[in-house]
Amino acid sequence: MSAMLEDERDDAIRMIRDSAAGIAPRGGDRKRIRALRFQSPGFDPAVWRQMGEQGWIGLRVPEEQGGAGLGMGAFCALAEELGAALAPEPLVHGALSARLLAEAGATGPLERLVAGEALVLTAWQERAGSFDVPGTPEAPRLFLPMADGAQSFLVPLRQGEGFSLILQPAEGADLTLEPTQDGGSFGTLRPRGGETVGTLSAAQMEAALEEAALGTAALLLGVMDQAFAMTLDYLRTRQQFGKPIGSFQALQHRAADLKVQIALGRASVESAAMLCDRADAPAAQRRAAIARAKARAADAALLVTRQAIQLHGGIGYTDEADIGLYLRRAMVLANQFGTAALHRRRFAAAQPEVEA
Template sequence: MSEALDAMAAERAESIRMIRDSAAGIAPRGGDRKRIRALRFQAPGFDRAVWQQVGEQGWIGLHVAEERGGAGLGMSEFCAIAEEMGAALAPEPLVPGALSAALLAAAGAEAPLAKLLAGESYVATAWQEAPGVLEAPGNEGAPRRFLPLAGGADAFLVPVREGGKLALYLQPAGGADLALEKTQDGGFFGTLRPQGGERVLEDAEVALASALDEAALGTAAYLLGIMDQAFTLTLDYLRTRQQFNRPIGSFQALQHRAADLKIQLALSRASVESAAALLDTPGTPQAMRRAAVSRAKARASEAAMLITRQAIQLHGGIGYTDEADIGLYLRKAMVMANQFGPAALHRRRFAAEAREEEA
């Protein structure tokens, strides 16, 4: 029995490694940062051709059941891809797209789901209603905020509270009342005022809660990729930058700072991977799942901000210029750290869910 389990674990680890390797063609570590710079503040904020490649690779539907057209893989595999996208600073909306794919799959909306999974369209879920974060949306027509790359959306999924249930509407982007605002990383957030649409799911409460947890964990993995690559670039700089005829990485004070950052990176990786494993384990109590996701998201958000800020400082004066690539990682972390809930919110949720689990 033990040998069979070990073999299954080894097979899955190899599968995850192969998935990571497959990202090199679209989102290479070290990245094509010229592409990232060229897309900054240019509508829609991502490359449609690359988005289609993401769909062709099966990444958008990686966690969607095979009978719905997805790959039927777990959160561990999805987090591996999200991490690679983060390391490459890829702006394509993988996590928001996967969130919408999960909801369309739950609704059985085959036609829009197929187009989304193929990367032929981008559907944004307008779940976040001011002023709440991770709270159930309320009245129809209430503005929905912070939609990632909303200017590139072909349709919107809008949860609406109706008769004690949370209905889900699919609204075409054409003619939508949508306002865009630039973000630090060169992308755009949208504010949408819903205008009806087709109801595709009568009660989306459970599906939305599950999909939001997966999106929060996917975002934590994306942040893990950001901080991992920022740390790698910083180590390379410390090894090559010379002062007093020796690499500055040989200075003990800088070595101590780098060691502290490596610890934060390792703790974040352990937290994300353990949360993904919990979500992939059938029968895991809901409170335990939510607590693990919040722990991972809170840690990743704070660690990404710490590591990217320290990376700027360790690069010296040049790190503060826009021409320095290391700044791109800080800007991306500033935007992603608050998506699907900031660290403070997830710390509160972790405390609440951990108490419920112990009760």
């Protein structure tokens, strides 16, 4: 990448982070997060519209189709900020639908989605622990986040070597909801009718899901980074035996270990994003980088947030303590778009000669 292009990329990422602070500040409006927990639809439609107005939902959609046309570096920077703020709005899932609709040429639904006027969720997953898209016509589609707030569902159906995309209205849908640890919900959809809005190849579908997996890794990076920052503040202010507990060497060692895990997670996410933004990147190399980033981010986020609870002491285990919100979010995000174990297998398959 030339110096000029690298400067442009860095400027775009800085602007994205600055714009995120206006809607979802890193410190977070945790009163808003708590007010939305275990309520329908689990997110704020007004904030979703703001995200559309900012161009976030269509960040990866080409400009000629109404999007921002930015790269994965910018998208991951945005996702990290939203993860740090615990924003419950399902941006990664909305962006996945936007990319699929754009590639299928479905102009009408795409316009409403990227404007934040509607939430379209892609109903692709048929079983837990899988990254495959069987596209079985009548199979229930699982793990649809905040499905109660969706206006429609994008259902891929297998058609030869590719997929036809069915846009099914949420009204009248056979949908069941289950609460999640973080106060949101997962929906199970049983496909029934709808309008065919386009077709996609298997390669297009896989590439879109891989980008969603990387976006989820960036969300996890934001969650663990902010949880760690809160924990450091607590260690500096909590007094025991007349001095801050952060001065105790044993706790310093634990904090240092967590900082290393966050740094490794950040390096994996950022290197994968840079690779995705290279037009000449080999598919296997890209697949391995994304798999490594998602596996590392999932494991590290669970480790950091659990350790953060422990470092807060007894108060960390109460629901009133904000630090617990970060562990709950990490638990929900860790398995979305593939578990850590699944992505380690994908990494090994893509680069068998490299130790995972």
